[in-house]
Amino acid sequence: MPLRHLTPRDQHLFWQYGRGADVPVHEPLVHRAIERHAIAHPHAVAAEHHGATLTYGELDRYAGALAARLVREGVRPGDHVGLFARRSIPMLVGLFAVLKAGAAYVPQDIGRTPPAELAHVIRTARTRVILTQKEHVPRVPLPGGHRLIALDDPAPYDPGPGPLLPPHPDDGCCVLFVPGTAGRRAHGVTLTHRNIANLLLTEPGGLGIRPGDRVAQLLGIASGPAAWEILGCLTHGATLAIRGKDTDATARTATVLIATPALLSGIDPADCPHLRTVAVTGEPCPRPLADRWSRRTAFFHCRGPAEATLVTTMGRHTPVAGRPVAGRALPNNTVYVLGADRRALPVGETGEVWAGGDSVSAGYLGDDALNAERYAPDPFLGAGHAMFRTGDLGRWTPDGDLEHLGRPADRLGPPDKRPLLRLAGERTAATVTVTR
Template sequence: MPLRHLTPRDQHLFWQYGRGADVPVHEPLVHRAIERHAIVTPHAVAAEHHGATLTYGELDRYAGALAARLVREGVRPGDRVGLFARRSIPMLVGLFAVLKAGAAYVLQDIGRTPPAQLADVIRTARTRVILTQKEHVPRVPLPLPGGHRLIALDDPAPYDPGPVPLLPPHPDDGCCVLFVPGTAGRRHGVQLTHRNITNLLLTEPGGLGIRPGDRVAQLLGIASGPAVWEILGCLTRGATLAVRGTDTDTGTAARAATVLIATPAVLAGIDPAGCPDLRTVAVTGEPCPRPLADRWSRRTALLHCRGPAEATLATTVGRRTPAAGRPLPNGTVYVLGADRRALPVGETGEVWVGGDPVSAGYLGEEALNAQRYAPDPFLGEGRVMFRTRDLGRWTPDGDLEHLGRPAGRLGPPGERPLLRLAGERTAGTVTVTR
């Protein structure tokens, strides 16, 4: 019994505070949730950018034809496809097409990412196909590895229809790959599965109450984790994605939005008085300063979302303070101390995450996976938990208080702690599979 060292009261609170609600997810595949809106409301606007619009019917039709092209090129469930583009409607078509083909998309902003970094993404993700826009083809690092194909998103040819059967992926297959910072400038590819993403987006509060007729602003860097939340959170719920016009123009898209996902830095540059229709704001990426949080919470529902990409972008979501929140549905959050033993309420330890939010691990990083992922002794049944390396503690009223990653206590991404928690031992090798 992994909790036998705790008092009966703390054993009860371990589960009461640390376990999110058990909520069924009605659609375990991301693209199927989007396709439903194309069937029910084909003329509803899925996205708008620079005055151009794309309906759900058009998005489904264009992406279906491109998905057939990808399948003819050999793309199969479990594969990864590079999507090197700028924020645009063709980018959205490419993203949806990759999912329809059963593969995971690897999105990079080709206008901002250096060619050497793109080449590293290709190697790490072991992509089969690269999708881009014609004007950006010269920025794709050439020569591509053997067997690769380069397809222009805005070339009419990819949209030629063809009777190609599309093989459905499994919910535990990859949906997208996010590259997160590591040590010495190195980046690690984190694979999020369909199960990870649908658990966040199709339950509450991660769904942010988005519904048809809403407008969700797409403001953040398209290769970032929160951009997954913006884009797929909008499209899986049948709303309209208002894509930011330029890299510096956040205000225009935000002013007409009803739902906004933003980092504190982006939020600080927007006047809440100029967003009359805004209903919900999710602040993510880093703690929101209290004055900024107070400024926005007076006008809208403000959600504080804390968590890394490896735990599907949000470990906890809270309303009351920027530093506290509660686990999302179908997920667990543990505060562990020495030897990964559960700590009583009020004691500070490392925050671990379990359940459906736990990602499928780092691509090609077995040693790092062994450090950061471990068998979950609390859920059992072959489940895996993820070590955030952040410190936290449970408050008496059941919020997880996030205490950050103090310098001198925990090292940078990919490293063991500089000072171990008392009694901690090195983990054995863990193979992360979903």
């Protein structure tokens, strides 16, 4: 019994606070959820950018033809396809096409990522096919034997044959590259369809998005929150408002906004009369910013890294709540506060935050040593489950909200050797990985 050292009360609170509700996810394949809206409402607008629009029917048709081409190029479930593009409608078609082909998309902002880093992504993710826009073709460091397809060339949209081979829910949906530690290069993290569907198709991770909503796509496509923006919008049949250079203009038309606190601080809530829901992630949110926005919208303070499918906890903030807290575990997920010996700590004691359940990603690509360092069998859920060591320090409040207290600096060594320092207010990383 891994909890027998706790009092009966703390054993009860360990599960009450740290385990999300058991909620069925009716569609574990992300692209199938999007296809349902294309079938039911083909004329609804899926995306807008620079005055151009794309309906769900068009998105499904163009992506289906491109997916067939990817299959002809040898792409199969379990493969990775590079999506080296800028925010645009062709980028959206390419993303959906990769999912339809059964592969995982590997997003990189081709306008911002240096060629050497793109080459590292290609090697690490083993992408044999890369999608980009024609103007950016010269920037792609294409190795021999690889195939480059221009998204805005009419050729990829030629009709293709027959039904495509579907992926398994535990196959990859996207591969995100997160910053390395201790001088190491960026690490590729595979998020599965099951991981992402669990976030998007349950609440509060679904953010109440519904047909008729407008979700602002403000963030760089290589970031984890961008996957939440894009896929969260499309799986619920809403319209993705893809920004150009003017962030404020896009935010003004949105009903749902996902942002980092830094980005949100540059937007005036008075200029966004249609906003109903705002979620901030990626770093701690200052209370004045949270108070200002929560007076006008449903405001969610979210914490979690890419390795734990972007968000492990969400808490709704109100101006009378005090300091924004991280809330509780999302459905089908667990969050533990453990001591240095990986034993559960009583409520109120500071320890390291571990994530488990359906948020646990498929791990780092090609780095067994790092996987062994950050992932471990989950002794609390058992039955083959894994948990991920976020490196964040935290504690449960008496009300059952997770309070983040920063993290030790990477220079202190690997997680197993780090002291549990109380670093209140220190910025925490927004990337968590848990493998199965």
